[in-house]
Amino acid sequence: MSSETLARVLFLVVVAITIGITIWASRQTKGAADYYAGGRSFSGFQNGLAISGDYMSAASFLGISGLIALSGYDGFLYSIGFLVAWLVALLLVAELLRNSGRYTMADQLAFRMRQRPVRTAAASSTVVVSIFYLLAQMVGAGALVTLLLGVEGERYINLTIVVVGLLMIFYVVFGGMKGTTWVQIVKAVLLMSGTLLITVLVMAKFSFNLSELLGAAADNSGKGAAFLEPGLAYGATLTTQIDFVSLALALVLGTAGLPHILIRFYTVPTAKDARTSVNWAIGLIGSFYLMSLVLGFGAAALLDTGEGSAVLESGGNLASPLLAEAVGGGPGTGGGAILLAFIAAVAFATILAVVAGLTLTSASSVAHDLYANVWKKGKVTEKQEVGVARIAAFVIGGIAIVLSIFAKDQNIAFLVALAFAVAASANLPSLLYNLFWSRFNTRGATWAIYGGLITCVVLVVSSPAVSGDPLAMFPESDWSWFPLKNPGIISIPAGFLFGWIGTITSREPEAETAYPELEVRSLTGAGAEAATHH
Amino acid sequence: MSQQSEGSGVHQTSAHPLYLELHETSDFAELRRKFRGFVIPATIAFMSWYLLFVVMSNWADDFMSTPVIGNINVGLVFGLLQFVSTFLIAWLYGRYMERNVDPLARKLEKRYVDEAAGHGGADR
Numbered sequence: 313m314s315s316e317t318l319a320r321v322l323f324l325v326v327v328a329i330t331i332g333i334t335i336w337a338s339r340q341t342k343g344a345a346d347y348y349a350g351g352r353s354f355s356g357f358q359n360g361l362a363i364s365g366d367y368m369s370a371a372s373f374l375g376i377s378g379l380i381a382l383s384g385y386d387g388f389l390y391s392i393g394f395l396v397a398w399l400v401a402l403l404l405v406a407e408l409l410r411n412s413g414r415y416t417m418a419d420q421l422a423f424r425m426r427q428r429p430v431r432t433a434a435a436s437s438t439v440v441v442s443i444f445y446l447l448a449q450m451v452g453a454g455a456l457v458t459l460l461l462g463v464e465g466e467r468y469i470n471l472t473i474v475v476v477g478l479l480m481i482f483y484v485v486f487g488g489m490k491g492t493t494w495v496q497i498v499k500a501v502l503l504m505s506g507t508l509l510i511t512v513l514v515m516a517k518f519s520f521n522l523s524e525l526l527g528a529a530a531d532n533s534g535k536g537a538a539f540l541e542p543g544l545a546y547g548a549t550l551t552t553q554i555d556f557v558s559l560a561l562a563l564v565l566g567t568a569g570l571p572h573i574l575i576r577f578y579t580v581p582t583a584k585d586a587r588t589s590v591n592w593a594i595g596l597i598g599s600f601y602l603m604s605l606v607l608g609f610g611a612a613a614l615l616d617t618g619e620g621s622a623v624l625e626s627g628g629n630l631a632s633p634l635l636a637e638a639v640g641g642g643p644g645t646g647g648g649a650i651l652l653a654f655i656a657a658v659a660f661a662t663i664l665a666v667v668a669g670l671t672l673t674s675a676s677s678v679a680h681d682l683y684a685n686v687w688k689k690g691k692v693t694e695k696q697e698v699g700v701a702r703i704a705a706f707v708i709g710g711i712a713i714v715l716s717i718f719a720k721d722q723n724i725a726f727l728v729a730l731a732f733a734v735a736a737s738a739n740l741p742s743l744l745y746n747l748f749w750s751r752f753n754t755r756g757a758t759w760a761i762y763g764g765l766i767t768c769v770v771l772v773v774s775s776p777a778v779s780g781d782p783l784a785m786f787p788e789s790d791w792s793w794f795p796l797k798n799p800g801i802i803s804i805p806a807g808f809l810f811g812w813i814g815t816i817t818s819r820e821p822e823a824e825t826a827y828p829e830l831e832v833r834s835l836t837g838a839g840a841e842a843a844t845h846h
Numbered sequence: 847m848s849q850q851s852e853g854s855g856v857h858q859t860s861a862h863p864l865y866l867e868l869h870e871t872s873d874f875a876e877l878r879r880k881f882r883g884f885v886i887p888a889t890i891a892f893m894s895w896y897l898l899f900v901v902m903s904n905w906a907d908d909f910m911s912t913p914v915i916g917n918i919n920v921g922l923v924f925g926l927l928q929f930v931s932t933f934l935i936a937w938l939y940g941r942y943m944e945r946n947v948d949p950l951a952r953k954l955e956k957r958y959v960d961e962a963a964g965h966g967g968a969d970r
Binding site: 523527541583835 | 862868901905919921922929937954
């Protein structure tokens with residue numbers, strides 16, 4: 313059996329398992345707390361796995377090892393930002409949010425602000441961040457899955473996008489948070505075991521000697537010692553160096569403002585479980601990135617990454633799957649075919665789990681923030697609200713499918729970095745101000761969110777990521793005036809500044825009076841939402 | 847613009863007087879002091895440590911390229927130390943909270959539950 317046939321069989325197995333989970337979860341989902349927060353009944357360890365499953369997208373599974381395979385040390389820099397970011401989430405956000413919110417990111421702001429303006433603002437940035445992230449994943453999925461299955465042509469890319477989109481809609485509409493969480497847990501286990509297996513096989517080739525692996529990678533890459541030193545990807549000019557600092561800031565501050573990560577903290581019974589889940593996530597994600605280092609340097613050492621090679625042509629995305637084939641025995645061998653097919657199936661499960669989490673997040677915010685609280689002013693039943701969330705998941709999924717088909721030939725990889733930048737510039741300032749600054753108020757919150765969001769989007773549209781560069785989204789045109797591809801270095805301080813100015817130029821005694829209640833509740837859990845029991 | 851919170855769904859706070867009462871207790875003041883006493887210095891420390899790594903990777907090529915053992919250079923060791931420090935801070939935070947903050951939080955939460963439920967009489 314060829315690797316492609318085997319991969320197709322394994323893809324169907326992944327689909328069958330996840331559909332089974334969703335049907336089971338749909339029977340367990342009764343009220344809003346079940347649909348939005350999985351009944352808050354997951355354990356810290358389960359949620360830690362689900363967080364890892366939600367966070368380690370195909371971009372980081374295949375992207376980071378690919379980046380290391382092509383740029384050596386500079387690829388490694390990426391993964392460090394992604395990991396250190398979790399300390400911000402652990403120390404400053406996770407537990408306080410679990411105690412003071414209910415279902416969405418906006419809940420936590422609405423606690424002491426005027427609900428309609430802050431919910432509208434927070435829902436807007438939630439939907440923008442999630443859609444950017446979702447588009448990047450789905451367009452990537454189209455190209456990647458066709459590559460892994462060995463089929464070619466636009467028809468198959470479109471078909472993949474539609475199938476991934478329909479599965480994602482199915483998980484979210486029927487499985488809600490419970491189904492989505494289990495899909496993420498299954499994916500995390502598959503991903504960790506697949507990565508561990510390849511890591512061990514790679515290390516065995518170098519008699520478990522890291523120095524030997526690095527030496528072989530430096531030699532085979534054709535770049536010599538420079539491959540193991542900083543500078544290959546970002547060190548060219550002062551502009552690229554500043555761009556890298558800007559990226560590093562967005563990575564480290566963005567994670568704790570990503571709405572699909574924030575709502576995962578609501579799925580556990582107590583703040584202490586939220587802490588445990590982030591600690592597990594740090595352990596799992598950290599180990600995963602350490603293994604990515606071996607995978608990336610392993611690919612550089614064992615595969616052809618020069619001009620015209622499959623690894624280079626795929627922008628590094630094929631580094632891990634082809635490495636799996638190589639350590640399994642090489643192309644044409646049974647072992648190589650099995651490992652390649654297995655890693656391909658893991659990549660497929662990864663894409664499905666991440667897009668489902670993103671769709672659920674947007675749908676929850678539309679239903680809970682915009683429909684139930686802004687439009688209906690809280691006068692809706694749980695049943696109506698969950699019904700709207702399901703419709704919203706359907707509509708958002710449909711929009712994502714259509715946009716992805718249109719964008720499939722565009723270079724939109726920058727959308728992931730943009731999602732992190734928006735999360736750091738629009739969401740994190742308002743979250744931190746709300747939790748730690750009693751004077752903070754509605755105008756401060758809306759200014760921080762809209763100010764951070766608009767600054768980010770305007771800077772990116774004006775950057776070489778969108779126009780005026782051969783690799784840009786519109787390579788033929790040039791309206792760029794902002795030199796950096798990553799807006800974080802400007803937009804993150806801007807978000808904090810807008811929030812501060814908005815706050816000090818307005819008075820809202822109600823928001824200040826309510827702060828002691830928020831503080832007591834967020835730090836002690838007194839009056840926090842409890843788990844549901846069936 | 848600003849409306850009353852009662853019944854209009856504008857603010858979500860319960861405005862339960864107990865919260866204000868708990869806010870003024872010495873237990874709560876201690877809880878907040880202990881929480882911030884770890885979180886703020888730790889955040890400053892790991893952010894500076896991370897930014898130092900970013901800046902050095904950009905502008906201290908020679909130092910970062912110094913070999914340590916075999917093909918392993920200072921840059922790689924520095925990067926791996928970021929993993930170590932992240933794991934360490936996460937573990938220390940969990941241990942610190944369990945020892946110093948959780949007992950106070952449970953005590954205040956219990957008082958809230960007892961008094962809010964109308965059982966009253968919890969020790970003051």
